[in-house]
Amino acid sequence: MTTPAYPTALGASSRESITLLGADLARDVMGTVGFGELAFWLATQRRPGPGETRVFEAVLAALADHGFTPTAIVTRLTYLSAPDSVQGALAAGLLGGGSRFLGVTEDCGRFLHDVLTGVEGGLPVDDAGWDALALETVTAQRAARRFVPGLGHHVHKDGDPRTPRLFEIAGEEGLVGPHLSLFAAIGRVHPQVLGRTLPLNGAGVCGAALADLGLPLELLRGFALLARTAGLIGQLAEEIRHPVANEVFLSVDLNNRSVDPDPYVPAALPSAETTGGPHG
16 A cells, blocks of 8 residues: 655654754754745745845835734734634734735735736836836726726825835845836826826835745735734734723724614616516
8 A cells, every 4th residue: 555645845844853945943944044034935945045035024024013904903802802812813813914904915916917927028128118018007907997906005195104115125135126117117107197196005015026026926915914913913912911902892882873774775687678588
């Protein structure tokens, strides 16, 4: 009978040692490899260079915490309801990472990548070329009545401070690739199409930077959630010492008001054809 084999280049244990990514965990990783570097290495199975690690960790820092967002509030409220379940409180916050919060990182990275892979005849080589591609891209999105991921912010309406800083760090490390170049061009040209100026938000620039690092597009939201996990641990630590969740709960509970029911009405369907019966 053949013994099944389950190959993995990640963690494996024997009686004497633990290996991780081909290295001895205790001797070669612990105390030597930083957590951000390790997270990159685990996802790509290649060890990043110092510049890549710096950009990647800047992204993690940018996404770790952004105040009383829904993810932070639900984490605190879940802990209020179930203080015996730290994992439940963290999971509740992470489950809220979607298209409005955190998920923009992946949405933007994928969007930019789709545009770039559809370019015929080679990518632009200067700002004028990137601006032309960006203008075409934003115009097409506007015509299709679709948003451009990473454009606009509900708080930082005059500019997200994370965005220029991440561009600066990527530039210092020589890691401004095609995704960041296209994203920057979108920031320059979109007022011509939209008639107003919107900020390039931090989640979007993080998605562009992660895509330029060659990280799997399917996992970009995962990196945002990795970063936010640290932030949610901070939210819980503060909640334990300086609780506010009960006040949030009571504010809603004591200020609700009763209203008449508003019955749901399904959307009307087209009228049946008068000249024909049901399709058989």
